[in-house]
Amino acid sequence: MPATKVHVTTTINGEPVEFLAEPRQSLLEVLRDVVQLTGSKEGCNDGNCGACTVNMDGRIVDSCLVLGVEAEGADIQTVEGIASADGLHPIQQAFLENAALQCGICTPGFLVSSKALLEKEPNPSEERIRMWLAGNLCRCTGYDKIVKAVMAAAKEMAS
Amino acid sequence: MTTTYEPNKVLSNKEFKVVGTRPVRPDGADKVTGRAQYGADLQLTGLLYGKTLRSPHAHANIKSIDFKKALALEGVKAVVSAKDFPETKDTANYGLGDSPMNYFRGNILADKKVLYKGQAIAAVAASSVHVAEAALSLIDVKYEVLDAVLTAPEGMAKDAPILHDDLFTKEFEKQTKVNSNIAEHFQHKMGDIDEGFAGADVIVERTFDTATVHQGYIEPHNVTALWNDDDRIHVWTSTQGAFTVRAAVSEALAVPVSKIKVTPMEIGGGFGGKINVYEDPAAALLSKKAGHKPVKMVMTRAEVFEGTGPTPGSHMTVKMGATNEGKIVAAQANLAMEAGAYPGSPVGAGAMCVFTAYDIANVTIDGYDVVVNKPKTAAYRAPGAPNAAFAAEQVIDEIAEKLNIDPLELRLQNAAKEGTRRADGPIHPRIGCVEVLEAMKEHHHYQSPLTPAKNGGKVGRGVGIGFWFNIGMQSACNISVNNDGTVNLVEGSTDIGGSRASIAMHAAEVLGISYEDVKPQVADTDSVGYTAITGGSRTTFATGWAAYEAANDVKAQLIDRAATIWGVDPDSVEMEEGVLRSKTDTELNMSFKDLSAQLNDTGGPIVGRGAVDPSGIGGSFCGQIVDVEVDPETGKTDILRFTVVQDAGKAIHPSYVEGQMQGGSVQGIGWALNEEYYYSEDGRMNNPTFLDYRMPTSLDLPMIDTVIVEVANPGHPYGVRGVGEANIVSPQAAVANAIKSAVGARMEKMPMNPAAIMEQLWS
Amino acid sequence: MAKVFIPSLMQELTDGQTQLDIQGSTVREIIKELEQSYPGVKDRLMDGFKLKGNINVAVDGEVSPIGVLAKVQENSEVHFLPALGGG
Structure with missing residues (x-):
C-alpha cells in the first residue's frame, strides 16, 4: 500500500525547498531520489559508514538515520553546497591537492564532516581530527592523506 | 646507518618531466562537489527498481518457487529466476578463464540448489524499492535443508557433505573419479625437500587458520539495465571491467556482445570484488520481462557481505629449515583455501607467492582448492598471497628468533634476486626484493627505539615482506x-x-x-x-x-x-x-x-x-615495519607506528602510489586485528553490518609512512611495476610478529582480535 | 632445444622426467613434440587448439598472453603453471 505523502518545507544549501515524502523515507532517500541531490551516498543505510553525512541545523548527521519528514523547518547543507560561486572551498581544494580521495565514494561525507569541524575548531590536532572523522569510513586511503588534507585546509583557512 | 625522519619519501632512479610529478586528478572537481555519477546515482525515464530474493540457508535443495502472490502485488512488474536463462553452451568464459556454465549461472540465480546463505534465487522489478522489497516476502520458496560445510578442513573431510555431485577432483588438470569438495590439487616442487630438511640445524613448523574477510568497498554493487525494444541491451554499472561485464552478460544470457553496451559509471571501490558480475544479467532479464523498461538494482550492505566477495578463509601448514648460519635450506607449504560455493579460490596465487621473496633450493608446495558453503570467493587485492604470507612470514620470524639473527638481516641473507629460481619454476627477472629490505633496514623507524606505550601496555616491533606478480x-x-x-x-x-x-x-x-x-x-x-x-x-x-x-x-x-x-x-x-x-x-x-x-x-x-597485450610485467615487493602496543589484560592491540616500503619500478604519480601503499596496508591491519565473517554453526554470517564487521576507522590508526623504492622494470617504457596489491600481502604477518615481540604469543589464527590473543596468552 | 619443465603432478606422463629438452619454435610445437614421446600430455594441457582455461604457459619467466602461440627460442625455459588472477 503506497503511504500518504507528507509535505515538507525546508532549506537545502541555502535555498528554500519543498518536497513530498513518504513517512518511511529517510532524508538520504529524499535527498537522492526526490530532490535529485545524489552527492550524498548510501554505503550502509544504518549509520555506520558516514557516506551520507549532511549538516542539519549545525550538526553533522547520517542522513540515512534521519527521516525525510524531520527536515521540516531545518537548515540542511550537503556536499553540493560546499563550493561557492567563487570556486571550491579550501577543504575541497585540500582534498584534491593532497590526493585525499581514491575512489571518492566516501569523499562527500568526509568533506561535510571536516568542514563542520573546521568551522568549530579552526586548528584541530591530528588526534582531534581522527576522533572527529571516526564516524566516516574510507576503505581506500588508510586515512593518512585525508587527515593531512584537513590539517592543510585548516592552515589555508587561517591564512 | 641512521636516517632522518621523513614521513614519505621517494628513492627515485630517474627523473622525467611529467612522470613522477603530483598533479590534481582530472575527475577531481566532480568528486569533491558531489557531481560525479556513481552507478546508484543514475536516473532514467521510466525507471523500475529491482531487488533480489536470497537464500536463508547455507545449503539446501530448492523444491519449488511460487511467485503468484508476489506478482499480484500492485506495482510489481516482473519476476525472474534461473528458469529464465535460455539454453546455451556448457562453458562460460568472460575473460578470466573457463568455468562450467551451471556454476557461473548458479552464482547469478541459483537453480535447484543453494550453496550459501545470501545466494540469489530470484529477482523482482517494481515501481519502487519498497514495493520490490515487499514482493520478495511474498515469494514462496520450499527448501530441503542440508548440512553445511564451512571451512576447508571440514570440506576435505572424508565424510563431508558434498556440495556438487558433478565436481571431481583435478590433479593439475587430470580429471580423477573422486566426487569431492576438493576441486583441484596442484604441486610445485624444486630440489629435494627431505635432503633439504636433513641439512637444517633449525626447523620450524606451524599450522595457521585465517577467517573469511570482505573487500569492504563503501559503495554497494549496483546496476541499471535496459533491454531495449530493438533487443539491444544497455548496462550502466560500477565495475572494475566494463568489457568483463559485457562478456559476462553475453555468456549468461546467450546474447552476442555486439548487442550489449556497458557504460562504466564512477566506481566506489572494488579491490578485486567488483570484477565478478552479480545482478547485471538478472536486471537485464527483468527489463525485458517488464516491457523493456530500465531496471535499477542496488545491493544493501548485508547483501554485499552475504552475496559478494569475499576472500577465503584458509588452513595452512608451513615448515622451514635453516642452518645455524642463517641459510634457509628447505621450505614446505600445504595450503588449503576456501573457494566458497564454486571452484576458484586464489590458492594458486598464494602458492606462487608463499616463498617468492627467498632463494631456497628445496621447496615443495601443495595447494588445495576446496568448495564450502560460503559465498563464492572473489579476488581481493593480491588474492591468496596475504593468507600465505601470514604463515610463511611468521615461520621466518621464528627462525630468526631461534638463530638470534635480526629478522630483516635473515631475510636479506636469503632474499631473492634477479636469476633466483622461484618454486613454481620460472626465474626472477630484475626485482627489488633486496632494495626494499635494505630501505626498511635503513629507515628511521627501524633505526629508532620502540615507540613508547600510550596506555601502559606492552610494545613490540614486527616486520614482514610480501610479493605480488602483477598482470x-x-x-x-x-x-x-x-x-x-x-x-x-x-x-x-x-x-x-x-x-x-x-x-x-x-x-x-x-x-x-x-x-x-x-x-x-x-x-x-x-x-x-x-x-x-x-x-x-x-x-x-x-x-x-x-x-x-x-x-x-x-x-x-x-x-x-x-x-x-x-x-x-x-x-x-x-x-x-x-x-x-x-x-x-x-x-x-x-x-x-x-x-x-x-x-x-x-x-x-x-x-x-x-x-x-604486454609482456614485460614487473612483480612488486613490499615490506612493513610496525610497532604495536598490546594490553596484556584484555588482548587489545593498537598500532603505534607503521612504515611501508614498496618497489614501484617508477612511480608515475607518487601520491597515488603512496595512497595504494597506505590503503593496502590499512586493509591488512583490519584483516589482522578485527575483520572476519563470524559464522553461526548453520552457516549464517552473524555480522553483516559495518558496525559488527569492524573495519579500521581513522581513530584506530597512526599516519602510515611510506618509502617508494624505484627499481625500474626493464619491461615497461618508464619502468613501471604495478603497485596496487603487494602492499596488502605482509601487514598481517608484520602485525603478528609485532604481537609476538610484545607479549610472546605466536599467533596461529587470524584475526588476532583480543579473544584470540588472550587465548594464546592463557594456553 | 628448449628446456621444458614438467609439473610434478604431470610427471606420471613423462616416466618421472622432471625436465625435458624439446625441439620446437612455438609452445604449440613443443606440446606436439612432447605428445609424440609421451602420449596424454596434449589432452592434459590443451582443450582443442588452446591451453585449458586454468593453465598458463610461461616462456623464459613471462606468462604468455597468447598461450600456445608463444615463440620459443633455442635455449628457452618453458613452464606450465596454474592460471592466476589478480584483484
Missing part, C-alpha cells in the same frame, strides 16, 4: 589532437584510484606537453577497444602503456605533417618537449600548439591509437 593483459587507447594544442585521450580502464591521471601522464610525457593539456576519459564498450579489468595492478602498467603507444603514434603523425608543411623529408624532423623542428635547418621549427591549429588545413585530423 599485463589487454588495453586500448585513442588520442585525438584538438586545434588548441591539447589532446583528448579515450581509454577503457575504469578509474578506481586516480588512474586517469597516471595514464594521461604517460601521454603528456611522450608528447612533451603539460599534464593539463591531456584530457582523459573512460569510455563505454562501444567507444574504445577491448580493455581488460582494472585489477591485478595492471592499469597504470598496461593502459599507461597503451597511452604511451597512442601518443607515439600521434607524435609520428605530427612529424609527418610538419615535414609536409615544410616540404622536407620526415626523417629530418624531430619532436622534443612539445616542439617540432628540423634536425638540419634551425629556421624550421613549430610548437605542437601552432601545428595543431593548422591540422584541418594541411591534411585533416590526427588520431593516434594504442592497443597492447
Whole structure:
C-alpha cells in the first residue's frame, strides 16, 4: 500500500525547498531520489559508514538515520553546497591537492564532516581530527592523506 | 646507518618531466562537489527498481518457487529466476578463464540448489524499492535443508557433505573419479625437500587458520539495465571491467556482445570484488520481462557481505629449515583455501607467492582448492598471497628468533634476486626484493627505539615482506589532437584510484606537453577497444602503456605533417618537449600548439591509437615495519607506528602510489586485528553490518609512512611495476610478529582480535 | 632445444622426467613434440587448439598472453603453471 505523502518545507544549501515524502523515507532517500541531490551516498543505510553525512541545523548527521519528514523547518547543507560561486572551498581544494580521495565514494561525507569541524575548531590536532572523522569510513586511503588534507585546509583557512 | 625522519619519501632512479610529478586528478572537481555519477546515482525515464530474493540457508535443495502472490502485488512488474536463462553452451568464459556454465549461472540465480546463505534465487522489478522489497516476502520458496560445510578442513573431510555431485577432483588438470569438495590439487616442487630438511640445524613448523574477510568497498554493487525494444541491451554499472561485464552478460544470457553496451559509471571501490558480475544479467532479464523498461538494482550492505566477495578463509601448514648460519635450506607449504560455493579460490596465487621473496633450493608446495558453503570467493587485492604470507612470514620470524639473527638481516641473507629460481619454476627477472629490505633496514623507524606505550601496555616491533606478480593483459587507447594544442585521450580502464591521471601522464610525457593539456576519459564498450579489468595492478602498467603507444603514434603523425608543411623529408624532423623542428635547418621549427591549429588545413585530423597485450610485467615487493602496543589484560592491540616500503619500478604519480601503499596496508591491519565473517554453526554470517564487521576507522590508526623504492622494470617504457596489491600481502604477518615481540604469543589464527590473543596468552 | 619443465603432478606422463629438452619454435610445437614421446600430455594441457582455461604457459619467466602461440627460442625455459588472477 503506497503511504500518504507528507509535505515538507525546508532549506537545502541555502535555498528554500519543498518536497513530498513518504513517512518511511529517510532524508538520504529524499535527498537522492526526490530532490535529485545524489552527492550524498548510501554505503550502509544504518549509520555506520558516514557516506551520507549532511549538516542539519549545525550538526553533522547520517542522513540515512534521519527521516525525510524531520527536515521540516531545518537548515540542511550537503556536499553540493560546499563550493561557492567563487570556486571550491579550501577543504575541497585540500582534498584534491593532497590526493585525499581514491575512489571518492566516501569523499562527500568526509568533506561535510571536516568542514563542520573546521568551522568549530579552526586548528584541530591530528588526534582531534581522527576522533572527529571516526564516524566516516574510507576503505581506500588508510586515512593518512585525508587527515593531512584537513590539517592543510585548516592552515589555508587561517591564512 | 641512521636516517632522518621523513614521513614519505621517494628513492627515485630517474627523473622525467611529467612522470613522477603530483598533479590534481582530472575527475577531481566532480568528486569533491558531489557531481560525479556513481552507478546508484543514475536516473532514467521510466525507471523500475529491482531487488533480489536470497537464500536463508547455507545449503539446501530448492523444491519449488511460487511467485503468484508476489506478482499480484500492485506495482510489481516482473519476476525472474534461473528458469529464465535460455539454453546455451556448457562453458562460460568472460575473460578470466573457463568455468562450467551451471556454476557461473548458479552464482547469478541459483537453480535447484543453494550453496550459501545470501545466494540469489530470484529477482523482482517494481515501481519502487519498497514495493520490490515487499514482493520478495511474498515469494514462496520450499527448501530441503542440508548440512553445511564451512571451512576447508571440514570440506576435505572424508565424510563431508558434498556440495556438487558433478565436481571431481583435478590433479593439475587430470580429471580423477573422486566426487569431492576438493576441486583441484596442484604441486610445485624444486630440489629435494627431505635432503633439504636433513641439512637444517633449525626447523620450524606451524599450522595457521585465517577467517573469511570482505573487500569492504563503501559503495554497494549496483546496476541499471535496459533491454531495449530493438533487443539491444544497455548496462550502466560500477565495475572494475566494463568489457568483463559485457562478456559476462553475453555468456549468461546467450546474447552476442555486439548487442550489449556497458557504460562504466564512477566506481566506489572494488579491490578485486567488483570484477565478478552479480545482478547485471538478472536486471537485464527483468527489463525485458517488464516491457523493456530500465531496471535499477542496488545491493544493501548485508547483501554485499552475504552475496559478494569475499576472500577465503584458509588452513595452512608451513615448515622451514635453516642452518645455524642463517641459510634457509628447505621450505614446505600445504595450503588449503576456501573457494566458497564454486571452484576458484586464489590458492594458486598464494602458492606462487608463499616463498617468492627467498632463494631456497628445496621447496615443495601443495595447494588445495576446496568448495564450502560460503559465498563464492572473489579476488581481493593480491588474492591468496596475504593468507600465505601470514604463515610463511611468521615461520621466518621464528627462525630468526631461534638463530638470534635480526629478522630483516635473515631475510636479506636469503632474499631473492634477479636469476633466483622461484618454486613454481620460472626465474626472477630484475626485482627489488633486496632494495626494499635494505630501505626498511635503513629507515628511521627501524633505526629508532620502540615507540613508547600510550596506555601502559606492552610494545613490540614486527616486520614482514610480501610479493605480488602483477598482470599485463589487454588495453586500448585513442588520442585525438584538438586545434588548441591539447589532446583528448579515450581509454577503457575504469578509474578506481586516480588512474586517469597516471595514464594521461604517460601521454603528456611522450608528447612533451603539460599534464593539463591531456584530457582523459573512460569510455563505454562501444567507444574504445577491448580493455581488460582494472585489477591485478595492471592499469597504470598496461593502459599507461597503451597511452604511451597512442601518443607515439600521434607524435609520428605530427612529424609527418610538419615535414609536409615544410616540404622536407620526415626523417629530418624531430619532436622534443612539445616542439617540432628540423634536425638540419634551425629556421624550421613549430610548437605542437601552432601545428595543431593548422591540422584541418594541411591534411585533416590526427588520431593516434594504442592497443597492447604486454609482456614485460614487473612483480612488486613490499615490506612493513610496525610497532604495536598490546594490553596484556584484555588482548587489545593498537598500532603505534607503521612504515611501508614498496618497489614501484617508477612511480608515475607518487601520491597515488603512496595512497595504494597506505590503503593496502590499512586493509591488512583490519584483516589482522578485527575483520572476519563470524559464522553461526548453520552457516549464517552473524555480522553483516559495518558496525559488527569492524573495519579500521581513522581513530584506530597512526599516519602510515611510506618509502617508494624505484627499481625500474626493464619491461615497461618508464619502468613501471604495478603497485596496487603487494602492499596488502605482509601487514598481517608484520602485525603478528609485532604481537609476538610484545607479549610472546605466536599467533596461529587470524584475526588476532583480543579473544584470540588472550587465548594464546592463557594456553 | 628448449628446456621444458614438467609439473610434478604431470610427471606420471613423462616416466618421472622432471625436465625435458624439446625441439620446437612455438609452445604449440613443443606440446606436439612432447605428445609424440609421451602420449596424454596434449589432452592434459590443451582443450582443442588452446591451453585449458586454468593453465598458463610461461616462456623464459613471462606468462604468455597468447598461450600456445608463444615463440620459443633455442635455449628457452618453458613452464606450465596454474592460471592466476589478480584483484
